[in-house]
Amino acid sequence: MKSPFAAQYPSMPPATETLLSRSHEQLQTALNAGLIATWFWDVIQDKLLGDSNLLRIFGVSQEAGANGLPLSTFTDSIHPDDNPRVQRLIDEAMETGAIYEADYRVIAPDTEPRWVFARGRFSYDEQKKPITFSGVLVDVTDRKRAELRSQSAERRLRLAVESAKMGTWDFNPLTGELIWSDRTKELFGLSPEARVDYDLFLRGLHPDDRERTDQAVQRAFQPGESGRYDVEYRTIGLEDGQLRWIQANGQAFFNEAGVAYQFMGTVMDITLNKQAEAVLKQRVSEQTRALEYQAHQLRTVLDASLNSIIAMTAIRDGAGTIVDFTMNTANEAVIKSNFMTPDQIIGQTLLTVFPGNKDNGFFDLYVRVINTGQPEQSVQYYRDEFGLEGWFEISAVKQGEDGVVVTYNNITDRKRAELAAAQHEAELKEANAELKRSNENLQQFAQVASHDLQEPLRRIQAFSDILQNQFIDNLSDGEMDMVRRIQKSAQRMQMLIKDLLTYSQLATQPDSYGPVSLTDVLTDVLSDLEMVITEKNAVVDTAPLPSVLGSAPRLRQLFQNLIANALKFTLPDQSPVIQITAHSAQPNEFPLHFQDYAQQPFWMITVNDNGLGFEEKYKDRIFVPFQRLHNPASYGGTGIGLAICQRVAESHGGTIDVSSEPGNGSTFKVFLPVINPV
Incomplete structure (x- = not known):
């Protein structure tokens, strides 16, 4: 195989070429093991030679890359978002001769995108023109992904902290260095520029929470402990003086020697929660007191009731049939009326304590109430083996799923x-x-x-x-x-017979009733008595009077007798003065025998005179027929006039009363019902 150095160094001796080739193979083996690739770019011929790692990363086959490929073959595989930056860095390295460094993503066919880190340098000829560009490229995909995950996690954590408006802190127990986030400083009433330390942290705590919080921190530093820190405390803003409630959570980290070297965590403002908790606690307390008061009131009402009240729960057998009742609650009336202690009734069964309920039908009534849900009432005679006997009136109402409340009264006396x-x-x-x-x-x-x-x-x-x-x-x-x-x-x-006739007619002859103006009645009476009033030189002062439901003739008799008496029983050498008024009667103005009607609306018409008067101890006698307090020889009459007045007032649903004092006149008070009171 031809050495890769033969083309670059054609005059190289064979031995040297062999040595370099062997070294290149060893280096290539090492690079392959470390996922490191190399490249060599002949700038003049635009041919880039790369090792197998480089060709694999860029998705180039060994055959295609054996004789070199243009640089663009490789740069075209760079991620579009990274390509302009990489091209710029290559151009800058070519122009300046500086070392080229770049990290970017490679998108090769049929492979996942890879993150790589490239480092290289250009070489130049004597005219300072670039002739070669060589370097190494490292596959850092795993590290980059981990870094991105860490950055993502950090962003998510930061977002969560910011969303929750939480502050962070980091404390080094060994050096005393304390770092607070801006939010933490805000919760201690500090500006973002403020410097902090542990003493300042303690000063920012509420005096009542300072020692407790410091002890919680020191416990977190203790060897053998979990290092967890979870505490609530109050802060008083060091600059703004504002009171805040804080929830702090943290974790201490220990070295191999068991010494805490880092203590970090978060703080969160829970002032609103505490305020809401205080309000809720107050409301719960108020509702609890209200319920206790209501329960006490209910118990008081039940115990104050004259009715006997028992709350019971049905007892069923295996087939679901009600066979008895457990008495859960009984008021004082039950206890007292049966001469028992509470434990003799409460918790006991109905038929054990009151067996007569089975025979007289009350038990069957309770069962019906539970089965139908409809309340029932009954009156029955009761008798049992313990000597309880009498007539009882009961009412039963279903309560809950299987309960019944029974109210009963012993009505034996009422029956009698x-x-x-x-x-x-x-x-x-x-x-x-x-x-x-x-x-x-x-x-x-x-x-x-x-x-x-x-x-x-x-x-x-x-x-x-x-x-x-x-x-x-x-x-x-x-x-x-x-x-x-x-x-x-x-x-x-003849006068006596006439008055007797009038008195008897009031009792035996009914009269038709309708609206009657007392003012009109009084006008007629004063007209009839005009001659006597003139002879006596009397003064009659009248106020407007109301209308009532009654008989005009009978009411005329009433006022004529009252005014005639005032004109008759006068002091010597004194002209009669008579005052007639009317107003709504007040409860304290009713006579004792008429107090049961004090809550109903009545008119009180008063006839006051300045005549003889009399001792009030005789006031009941003056309304009795033929009873006279003054000498008949000096004062004429039959002694029936005031009896007629009383009977007229009573026949109209009212009454008459009088107050008097010898020598100071008398005041007659006529009470008559108000028409259609609103």
């Missing part, structure tokens, strides 16, 4: 009361019948009073008038006095 009420109702019916008969008798009396009793009076009055008018000259003074007394007694008797 119902029997007594039934008996009372019968007696009341009999009393009403008797009252009806009495009213009929009273009505008959009224008819007699209106006709039969008044007829003799009219005769007496007629005869006394004849004696007084026709025989006055023939009568002595004594006889005339007797005639006047007869007339006066007849007039009093």
Whole structure:
């Protein structure tokens, strides 16, 4: 085989050529083993000779490359992204004589792209013209791929760190050198230009976290430990004073002697998480307190309930049939009403403690409630072997999958009361019948009073008038006095019969009710009493009065009697002053016997006078017929007027009250319902 040096050095002696050829073969063998290729380019003839490694890398066969190929054959196989740069570097090396170095990708047919590193140099003739270009080329594909993977991993790590807004740190425990990323400095409130060391790191920690964090770092440096570092701490910005919560993670690395030589890791701002955690913790605490309060309130309500309440869970046999109930919860009413302790009921089975439920049907009702989900109620008589006996009213509601809540009351007393009420109702019916008969008798009396009793009076009055008018000259003074007394007694008797008739009619004769203006009623009454008011020189001060639902004639009787009394019972040498007003009644203004109606809307009409007055201890007597507090000889009347007032007020759904003081007048208060209260 012809030596590759024969063409370049034609005058070389054979022995020297053989030696060089042998050395070339040995070098080529070594280069092949190291994936190193060589090339030789005759610039003038543009022929490039390469060893087998070079031809393989560029995808050139041994036959095609045996006599050399143009440089472009090889440069055309360079990756398009790398080709311009490689061509430029070759041109620069040719022009300057400097060493040529380049790394690039080779794309050969039927092979994967390869990364190579080339190094070579040009040789020149005496005129400084390039004549040869030789060098070596190394296949660095594996190293380059590893480098690219490392760079990719580093970029991904950097991207992840940046995305998570994490900072990094690297500390050399042997030299004390500490390196922080800009983000780490930011989390300690420092500018990117700030210099850092371990003492500065400790100063940047919250005083309450400083010792604990330093101990965690020192533990990571201990031989035999894992070197892991995982801690949360607070920082107070050294320049901005801002408080931040930090999550730090790191790893210490040890040499063969077990000494930590590197400590590196990351830091992340978890301030928002901590704030959210604090808010969540507070809400959980508040909700827990609220639930505890609600549970306490519920328990309080249950225990305060007069009803007995038991929560139970069904007990089923192997076939799924409900055979009993476990009593889980019972309120105080259950405990007290059965004279038991809680452990005698809670946790026990229903039929063990209350076996009577099976016989009286309550048990079957509970089973239906669980099976159908529909609540039920029942009233049954209960009796068991332990002596519990009586009437019970129960209601049952399903709770959850297999539970039931039972509310029950012992209504034995109520049952007895119902029997007594039934008996009372019968007696009341009999009393009403008797009252009806009495009213009929009273009505008959009224008819007699209106006709039969008044007829003799009219005769007496007629005869006394004849004696007084026709025989006055023939009568002595004594006889005339007797005639006047007869007339006066007849007039009093007629007035009494008239008032009795009015009083009885209020009880026996219904009247039609409708809206009545009390202002109009009062106007009519004052018109009727105009002469008396003028004679007495009285002052009557009235305010606008409301309208009520009632009977105008009866209400006229009420006001006429009240005002007539105020005009009658006056102090000597004092003109009567009467004030009539109205306003919405307040609860504290109702009389004691009428307090049950204090929550309903009523008008209070007051008739106030400056007359005689009376001791209030006698106020109940003045509304009783024929009861008089003042001398009948001095003050006329039958003693029925105020009784009529009371009956009129009561027949309208109201009442009447009075307050008085001797010598300071009286105030009558009439309470009447408001029409259609809103």
